[in-house]
Amino acid sequence: xxxxxxxxxxxxxxxxxxARFEQLVLPHLDAAFNLARWILKSRAxxxxxxxxxxxxxxxxxxxxxxxxARAWLLQIVRNTCYTWLEKNRPxxxxxxxxxxxxxxPSTSPxxxxxxxxNRERLTRALETLPxxxxxxxxxxxxxxCSYKEIAAITAIPIGTVMSALARARQRLxxxxxxxxxxxxxxx
Amino acid sequence: MSCDFTRTxxxxxxxxxxxATGAAEFxxxxxxxxxxxTALGAEESLRSSLQRSGLYEGAPVGLRKKxxxxxxxxxxxxxxxxxxxxxxxxxxxxxxxxxSVSWFAWLRPARDSAASxxxxxxxxxxxxxxxxxxxxxxxxxxxxxxxxxxxFNGKLAFVPPVKDFADEGFSLVGGRLxxxxxxxxxxxxxSRRKHFINVFVLPTREPDTPIHPPGLRQGxxxxxxxxxxxxxxxxxxxxxxxxxxxxxxxYQ
Ligand SMILES: [Zn+2]
Numbered sequence: 001x002x003x004x005x006x007x008x009x010x011x012x013x014x015x016x017x018x019a020r021f022e023q024l025v026l027p028h029l030d031a032a033f034n035l036a037r038w039i040l041k042s043r044a045x046x047x048x049x050x051x052x053x054x055x056x057x058x059x060x061x062x063x064x065x066x067x068x069a070r071a072w073l074l075q076i077v078r079n080t081c082y083t084w085l086e087k088n089r090p091x092x093x094x095x096x097x098x099x100x101x102x103x104x105p106s107t108s109p110x111x112x113x114x115x116x117x118n119r120e121r122l123t124r125a126l127e128t129l130p131x132x133x134x135x136x137x138x139x140x141x142x143x144x145c146s147y148k149e150i151a152a153i154t155a156i157p158i159g160t161v162m163s164a165l166a167r168a169r170q171r172l173x174x175x176x177x178x179x180x181x182x183x184x185x186x187x
Numbered sequence: 188m189s190c191d192f193t194r195t196x197x198x199x200x201x202x203x204x205x206x207a208t209g210a211a212e213f214x215x216x217x218x219x220x221x222x223x224x225t226a227l228g229a230e231e232s233l234r235s236s237l238q239r240s241g242l243y244e245g246a247p248v249g250l251r252k253k254x255x256x257x258x259x260x261x262x263x264x265x266x267x268x269x270x271x272x273x274x275x276x277x278x279x280x281x282x283x284x285x286x287s288v289s290w291f292a293w294l295r296p297a298r299d300s301a302a303s304x305x306x307x308x309x310x311x312x313x314x315x316x317x318x319x320x321x322x323x324x325x326x327x328x329x330x331x332x333x334x335x336x337x338x339f340n341g342k343l344a345f346v347p348p349v350k351d352f353a354d355e356g357f358s359l360v361g362g363r364l365x366x367x368x369x370x371x372x373x374x375x376x377x378s379r380r381k382h383f384i385n386v387f388v389l390p391t392r393e394p395d396t397p398i399h400p401p402g403l404r405q406g407x408x409x410x411x412x413x414x415x416x417x418x419x420x421x422x423x424x425x426x427x428x429x430x431x432x433x434x435x436x437x438y439q
Contacts, residue, residue, distance in 0.1 A: 018262045023368075027309035029254065030405065033246035047250055055257045119240040126242075140202065141237040147204050166198045169230060176233075 013061065021061050024069045029054065031070055031143055032077045038138040039081040041127050046081075053080035071145070074153045078135065085131065092131055125175035133168035140165055190222045197223055201230050243405050248317060304411050304420060305391075306368030312407050314365050315385045315422045318374065324383065325361030325376055335362045339373055347373040347388035347417065352436050357384070367420075377433060384423035384433060391418040398434045401427045410434045 013021075032053060036046035057064075057076045064072050085093055126134055135154060139145040150165075151158035192213065199205045200213045217223055304311075318324050327338040336349040342364055351359035360376040365387065372389040391413055398412040409422040410430050414437075421434050 013262050015262060018258060021258065026251075026254070027307045029251060030243075030245035030309060033250065034244050037244045043244070047247070050246065051250060051254055051257065054254045055261060058258055058261055119242065122236060122240050122242060137237070141234055142243050147202065162199045162202075162204065163195060165202070166194045169198070169233065170194070173229065173233060 013058065017058075017061055021058055025054075025057060025061070025064075025073055028070045028073050032073055034142060035074055035077050035135070035138060036081055038126065038142075039078065039131050039135055040084065045084070049080055049084050050077065053077040056080060068149065068152070071149045071152045074139070074143075074145075075155075078153055082131075121176065125172055128175045129168065129171050133164075133171050136161070136164050137168045137172060190220050192216060192220070192223055193226045197227055197230070201227065201234070241406065245316075245405055248320070251313070304418065305370065305389075306387075306420070308402055308404050308409070310367050311387065311409055311420055311422050312404060314367055314374070314387070315407060318363070318365070318376070318385055319383065324363070326363035328361040330359045330361075332359060335359065335375070338362060339364075343371055343373055345373075345390045345417075347375065348437075349375060350437070352377070352433065355432070355436055356380075357433050357436065379423070379425050379429055379433070382423060382425045384421055384425060384430065386433070386437065387420045387422070389418050390416055392416070393418070398431065398438060401430065403427075412438065414438055 029050070033046065033050045036050045036053065037043055040046045040049060053073075053076050057073050060076075082093070126137065129137075132154075136150060136156075139150050139153060145153065147158060147161040150156065150161050156164055196205065196209070196213050200210060205213065213223075217227065327335055329335050330351055330353065332349040332351050336346065339346050339349075339362065347362075349359070349362065353359070357377045357379055360378050360383065362376065363374045365372050365374040367387055367389070370389055372387045375386040375388065377384045377386065393413055395415065396413045398410055402409045402411070407422055407424055408427050408430055409420055410427075411418075411420045412434065413419070419434075419437060421430055421437070423430055
């Protein structure tokens, strides 16, 4: 995966870059933090990783030629998160994204409404998903990204964003309707 | 129990990513497919749970500070010492040029679209959240506009209009200086049923606008408008109807 943040060496940045970065990129710090928090599942670590990603984005800022600054930044955040996971928690990256799931009977909206109406429970269910499922859900439902933006950030081909989301939602539904004991045993 | 659409097109429909033809086709399909109808209901319920449960986690204030320090450290300092005296004039001229260019850049978006404010949503919310930290809400705490208004004298290049609307359910709590988009602004604080509303005020050269439709982000709402040479932005976690009510009172 070669993001636009890679390739050429970092530049020496001046006050003008600093002002432009402050205006274009820094406003997306909350988005960066939220994505890192959900990929890494931990506030403590995501603070360091979000900071690292932000400084990394700054070093490569001259490679940003306008356009969607949020997607540009989130792509760097995501790459920084995965580098961190590979180094510190490689096991979490071992789930194949394309693994075939058995079709399940769909859950009734009422049952889901009850299961989903609980912040703790939703958080726990989201955290049982592999990071690649979790990130598309977070980008779509919490960050409001379009399929095009999700494709740019996660390097999934745009044609498969829809099915990636479908699988992620199915996973979340079954995590939510599992009994809590079962869910924690899987961890 | 095995409609293929349940795990494909249904999601594009849910996410508003189908084109008009695709969406119309799927709606026709929904009329005759119970499985998709049930699944769509479940997905909508799941979505609303995800969005209503406060799962979004914004960056802590301390992190923003640390990052700004890191950015400054990675920025080359202007090496003024090595500039010979005779070049100061040229430097001063170029600073003036930069200043006027950024002034222009600041105004530009406002000309392109009447709805745009000279600050971003993130900055407004940041400033609002910052003000809610203990001890940060007001520099002058008073419900008396005759106390709050003169307090701004000499602290800003303009004096914001200050009114109390306690009778209408919005009590003036006080005022403070704040910074939005690099500009010094006046912040007026109102309370509404124990919730605080920040109203940021700064001068503008742009013509009046109506009160723009609400913006929403991370559980905070804001309303923005321009009136008689002043730019206003009201932000809070109160409901939009409350916020709009205050905006209308201020607009009069
Ligand atoms: Zn169907």
